[in-house]
Amino acid sequence: MYLELQQQLIVHVRDLLKRQYDLELPRIVVDQPPDIHLGEYALPLSFELAKKLRKPPRKIAEEIVAGLGQISGFEKFEVAGAGYINAKLNRAQAAKLILQESLGKTAGSEKILVEHTSINPNKAAHIGHLRNAILGDTFVRLLRASGAHVDVQNYIDNTGVQVADVVAGFIHLEKKGKAEIERLIHDPARPFDYYCWDLYARVSQWYEENKENTKIRLQVLHEIEQGGNEAAEIGEIVSTAILRRHLETMQRLGIQYDFLPRESEILHLHFWDLAFEQMKQKGVLYFETEGKNKGCWVMRRAGSKPAEQQPEGPDEDAKVIVRSNGTVTYVGKDIAYHLWKFGLLGRDFGYKHFYRYPDNHQVWISAESSEPEHPRFGGVHAIYNVIDSRQSDPQNNVIEAIRGLGNEEQAENYHHFSYEMVALTPGCAVELGYDVSEEDRKRAYIEVSGRKGFGVKADDLLDALITAAQKEVDSRHPELSESERRNIASQIAIGALRYFMLKFTKTSVIAFDFKEALSFEGETGPYVQYAIVRATNIFRKAGLDPDQFLSSNAKPSWSSNAKPSWSAAALGCGENSSQVNENLPNGNPEPSAPKVEERAFMPVSQEKKEGALALVDFLFLDDDEIWQLWLTAGQLSSIVQQSIITLEPAYIAKFAFQLAQQFNNFYHKHHILTETDEARKQFLLATAAVVRRVLIQSLGLMGISSPAVM
RNA sequence: GGGCCCGUAGCUCAGAUGGAUAGAGCAUCUGCCUUCUAAGCAGAGGGUCGCACGUUCGAAUCGUGCCGGGCCUACCA
Numbered sequence: 016m017y018l019e020l021q022q023q024l025i026v027h028v029r030d031l032l033k034r035q036y037d038l039e040l041p042r043i044v045v046d047q048p049p050d051i052h053l054g055e056y057a058l059p060l061s062f063e064l065a066k067k068l069r070k071p072p073r074k075i076a077e078e079i080v081a082g083l084g085q086i087s088g089f090e091k092f093e094v095a096g097a098g099y100i101n102a103k104l105n106r107a108q109a110a111k112l113i114l115q116e117s118l119g120k121t122a123g124s125e126k127i128l129v130e131h132t133s134i135n136p137n138k139a140a141h142i143g144h145l146r147n148a149i150l151g152d153t154f155v156r157l158l159r160a161s162g163a164h165v166d167v168q169n170y171i172d173n174t175g176v177q178v179a180d181v182v183a184g185f186i187h188l189e190k191k192g193k194a195e196i197e198r199l200i201h202d203p204a205r206p207f208d209y210y211c212w213d214l215y216a217r218v219s220q221w222y223e224e225n226k227e228n229t230k231i232r233l234q235v236l237h238e239i240e241q242g243g244n245e246a247a248e249i250g251e252i253v254s255t256a257i258l259r260r261h262l263e264t265m266q267r268l269g270i271q272y273d274f275l276p277r278e279s280e281i282l283h284l285h286f287w288d289l290a291f292e293q294m295k296q297k298g299v300l301y302f303e304t305e306g307k308n309k310g311c312w313v314m315r316r317a318g319s320k321p322a323e324q325q326p327e328g329p330d331e332d333a334k335v336i337v338r339s340n341g342t343v344t345y346v347g348k349d350i351a352y353h354l355w356k357f358g359l360l361g362r363d364f365g366y367k368h369f370y371r372y373p374d375n376h377q378v379w380i381s382a383e384s385s386e387p388e389h390p391r392f393g394g395v396h397a398i399y400n401v402i403d404s405r406q407s408d409p410q411n412n413v414i415e416a417i418r419g420l421g422n423e424e425q426a427e428n429y430h431h432f433s434y435e436m437v438a439l440t441p442g443c444a445v446e447l448g449y450d451v452s453e454e455d456r457k458r459a460y461i462e463v464s465g466r467k468g469f470g471v472k473a474d475d476l477l478d479a480l481i482t483a484a485q486k487e488v489d490s491r492h493p494e495l496s497e498s499e500r501r502n503i504a505s506q507i508a509i510g511a512l513r514y515f516m517l518k519f520t521k522t523s524v525i526a527f528d529f530k531e532a533l534s535f536e537g538e539t540g541p542y543v544q545y546a547i548v549r550a551t552n553i554f555r556k557a558g559l560d561p562d563q564f565l566s567s568n569a570k571p572s573w574s575s576n577a578k579p580s581w582s583a584a585a586l587g588c589g590e591n592s593s594q595v596n597e598n599l600p601n602g603n604p605e606p607s608a609p610k611v612e613e614r615a616f617m618p619v620s621q622e623k624k625e626g627a628l629a630l631v632d633f634l635f636l637d638d639d640e641i642w643q644l645w646l647t648a649g650q651l652s653s654i655v656q657q658s659i660i661t662l663e664p665a666y667i668a669k670f671a672f673q674l675a676q677q678f679n680n681f682y683h684k685h686h687i688l689t690e691t692d693e694a695r696k697q698f699l700l701a702t703a704a705v706v707r708r709v710l711i712q713s714l715g716l717m718g719i720s721s722p723a724v725m
Numbered sequence: 726g727g728g729c730c731c732g733u734a735g736c737u738c739a740g741a742u743g744g745a746u747a748g749a750g751c752a753u754c755u756g757c758c759u760u761c762u763a764a765g766c767a768g769a770g771g772g773u774c775g776c777a778c779g780u781u782c783g784a785a786u787c788g789u790g791c792c793g794g795g796c797c798u799a800c801c802a
Contacts, residue, residue: 042742049745059744062782072782096745097782135802175802311800332727338800345802407729408797435730436796459794487764507764518750519738522730524795530751531737535764537750538738545764553761661741669739672749683757683766703761725764 016112016649017055018656020088021045024056024102031082036068051643054093054101055109061098072098106642107633113649113705114565125396126164128356129155131432132265132272133170133402135177136254138215139208140264141470142527143403143437143463149516149718150434151401152270153664156716157655166392169261170352171277171380173254175345177465179236181211182250184218187231193249200256208260209472211253216468240282251279262370262378264473268509269718272378274392280364280381281352287343289360290351299419300336305329310339314416334412346409350416357417357425358394366390397428399662404433432662434521438462439470440528447471460526471527480508483533484541492724503722507541510719514540517668517717538672540719543710546675546682547721550707553687553700561704635698640684644677644702648709655716664717671713678706 025043032038046057061072061079068075076094083092090103131151134144151167158165172178185191191199200207222229238246258275265271281287291312294300300312306329313333336347354360366389369380379390402410410431418426438460444451449469455461463470485504492500515532519525535541554561636642647670654670657663687703690696711721 044742044744046742046744053745057745059783062744065782099745172802177802308800313800316798332798335800340800342800344800348802403796404730405796406802409802411728433729438795462796491762491764523738524731526737528737534751537764539750539764541764542750545762549762549765556761657741663741665739666741669749676749679765680767682761686760688761725762 016109016116016652017646018650018653019112020104020109021056021653023086023088024058027083027086028058028060028079031079035078035082036064038064038067048095048099048101050639051646052639053095054103055646056102058100058102059098061100065098076100106636106645109649110633110636110645113645114701116649116652126166126394127158128166128168128393128395128398129158129401129432130168130170130398131155131401132261132270133172134261135172135175135465136257136261137177137181138212138257138465139206140261140473141463141465142473142476143470145268145473145476145512146434146437146516146525147401147403148265148270149268149513150432150521150664151399152268153513153517153667153717154399154401154432154659154662156718157659157664157667160716161655161659166395167271167273168392169272169275171254171258171275173250173258174239174278174282176232176236177215178250178254179232179239179246180218181215181253182239182246183231183235184214184221185249185253186235186246187228188218188221189214193245193252196249196252200252206260206474208257208264211257212465212468212472215465219466242279242283259370264477266372267474267477267505268513269720271372271376274366275369275378275380276352276364276392277381278348280383281348283383284362284364286351286355286360286362287348289362290347290354291337291343293354293420294336294350294416297420299416303329303333306331308333308335311335312337314412314419316412316415346412349409349413353398353413353417353429354420355393356395356398357422359417359420359422359425363391363393366392397430399430399432401432401434403436405436407431407433430662432521435524436462437525437527440526443471443528444469446529460524476532477508477512479529480511480533481505484508484511484535487535488725495724503725506720506722507535507544507725510540510544510714511535512540513717513719514543514668517664518672520663520665540714540717541725543671543675543714544719544721545725546678547707547710547714548723548725549682550678550703550710551723553703556688557700559700561707564700564704565708631697631701632694633698635695640677641681641702644674644681644706647674647677648706651709651713667713667716671710671717674706674710674713678703678710681706 025045028043029040032040040060040063044059046059048054048057058079061076064070064075065072073094076098079100080092080094088105088108090105093101093103095101129151131154132144132148134140140148155165155167185196199205199210202210222232235246238244239250241247262272291300294314295312300314303309303311303313308329308331312335313330314336315330316332316334334346335344336350337343351360355362355364365382365385366379367382367386368377370378372378379392400410410433414426414429414431417429439447440460441451441456441458444455444461451461461469481504484507485500488495488500488504488507492503495503511534512532516525518538551561554564636645651670654666658666681702685699687696687699690699714721
């Protein structure tokens with residue numbers, strides 16, 4: 016609603032400027048007035064025009080207001096302050112649009128690929144990985160809600176040094192063979208990823224104790240890359256087992272993937288050879304004959320000056336792609352992989368089944384040859400790589416290589432979805448029992464390190480959240496069954512965790528603190544969930560169905576048949592889920608997809624007959640506070656669009672919290688069920704129903720479900 | 726040395742496109758449960774927006790220079 020009317024306003028203003036002053040402004044700024052009684056939109060353009068037109072801003076504003084006349088949907092325009100033009104909406108008309116508003120999928124076009132999670136398969140997932148996966152998954156939900164066709168990939172570096180380290184640990188430190196490792200994998204007493212978490216830390220220590228040991232590391236790495244030996248077999252067993260653990264951990268949070276490309280196939284299917292040829296041909300790579308990079312194939316670094324402007328001698332700043340011993344670096348392999356993503360490599364992965372989620376969604380994994388009837392991935396129009404900011408340099412190298420190969424458009428559509436890391440506060444580290452040096456205690460935060468085994472494991476955090484939530488639910492709802500209480504506690508825990516990871520903007524380092532993360536009060540997911548429960552309770556006590564109450568007027572098009580992509584069953588919480596699930600976008604993307612920039616929400620056709628809500632008297636909207644609630648609810652589509660364009664899911668989190676806050680205020684002020692004026696009661700019910708729906712949708716976009724009771 | 730990011734209330738953070746009196750949460754203090762659930766609401770205190778110049782009718786926001794902190798800058802991944 017909000018965005019559509021804003022665009023209409025801009026069109027009219029632009030038209031007027033052209034007619035009245037023969038002026039064209041590159042951009043017409045639209046703000047919101049400080050208080051809603053002033054209107055819904057504020058145009059500060061008179062100030063900008065004052066100099067050009069040599070008139071005082073107030074005079075210009077008056078002329079524009081006079082010239083605008085009547086615009087459909089708008090009540091009136093007013094001049095305020097030193098020269099602002101405030102636009103007031105026709106509240107009743109706008110409210111009807113908000114009632115009818117729902118997510119519509121527009122006709123589609125290109126496919127989008129989002130890569131996230133991508134945890135080295137050698138240890139348990141920790142809080143840093145959670146931020147990555149939650150940001151990525153939420154972004155996927157936003158894209159899909161806007162109608163895009165998205166493939167979700169989780170890249171598996173199963174042949175890298177980190178896996179090699181754990182393999183070296185098994186072979187040389189623990190002297191364990193395949194059979195013993197298999198036993199550990201199936202040990203019910205201890206998850207295998209937890210076992211490897213400790214082993215990885217011990218191996219890193221072992222390297223530090225004796226430099227000789229690092230020779231073993233390189234040897235093991237080499238064997239794994241080669242394949243067909245004991246180390247490679249152990250590497251395969253270990254990395255696959257841990258990958259399964261990662262999928263289970265992420266599944267607890269409602270996060271699923273479509274395809275798991277592995278580095279082993281990039282190696283064995285010789286993706287690099289094809290990329291190498293292309294890069295040599297196009298001159299992106301050149302053979303360095305002198306300086307420190309002598310004997311290597313190198314690439315000019317992004318942002319460095321072109322050759323002509325370089326000082327004499329070799330470009331020491333260049334990025335090594337092929338080492339002097341002939342092996343390819345990580346960036347080299349990544350270039351080949353990204354050429355594949357855009358369909359520019361000329362070779363495909365093989366595909367085989369790997370895992371089936373409880374909702375029957377299939378995950379495919381790369382293979383050297385394909386199973387019959389497999390889907391294809393890659394060859395997409397745009398990509399989003401959710402990778403922390405520390406990797407922006409290698410990411411830029413890959414983009415530069417793609418651009419250098421003549422793929423300007425693909426380079427533009429290559430998005431490094433960059434975010435800052437999660438770190439521990441020194442206090443938190445001490446609390447966890449880690450040795451913290453004097454120096455580290457003075458720091459604001461300490462980086463999480465898998466190598467040091469320093470961090471909070473994802474499953475541990477989620478368990479702690481469930482335990483805390485369960486305690487609360489048990490005391491509040493002793494009448495519910497154990498599995499119902501468990502289910503609700505899970506939903507609250509997930510809500511708290513996902514919201515916590517989303518409430519910070521990407522550029523902010525999260526200094527992890529247990530007290531904050533385990534909180535269910537204030538700016539948290541459960542706060543929003545609770546507001547929804549309150550709204551639901553009103554309808555339950557009134558003997559009404561809030562969705563029916565709305566659908567008699569307009570029906571959300573995504574409510575009926577969209578099954579949640581993660582059900583109560585998926586969480587091991589029994590069949591009868593009490594969660595409200597209209598909010599969760601379908602896990603199976605439609606074959607068609609619109610451009611991201613297009614509107615996410617479209618009004619449902621106007622012909623829908625008006626039912627019970629036809630009785631609602633919108634004159635009650637003259638209450639500014641209640642109208643503010645409606646207006647905020649009408650801004651969801653605008654927020655979704657902004658989140659997608661700026662790659663900032665935090666906006667959704669902020670929005671959901673603000674709307675919940677306004678609703679709680681409303682809830683406290685207006686006691687709906689005891690309202691004696693029937694018309695007013697209907698209006699208040701409509702308000703609660705609309706806000707409830709938008710809150711559920713907002714949480715759904717963040718992968719948070721709404722419990723029926725709390 | 727070069728690149729990127731951060732610095733806003735005691736703490737943790739919002740303040741997109743420059744716009745009307747700088748906002749939340751936590752913490753502290755004071756009220757509010759016989760009401761649709763207090764995981765809530767209302768109120769109070771708390772600010773040289775790191776510093777200095779500059780651009781502008783207007784700067785927390787843009788530019789330059791400092792100060793403080795973080796990350797990256799490997800023939801690691």
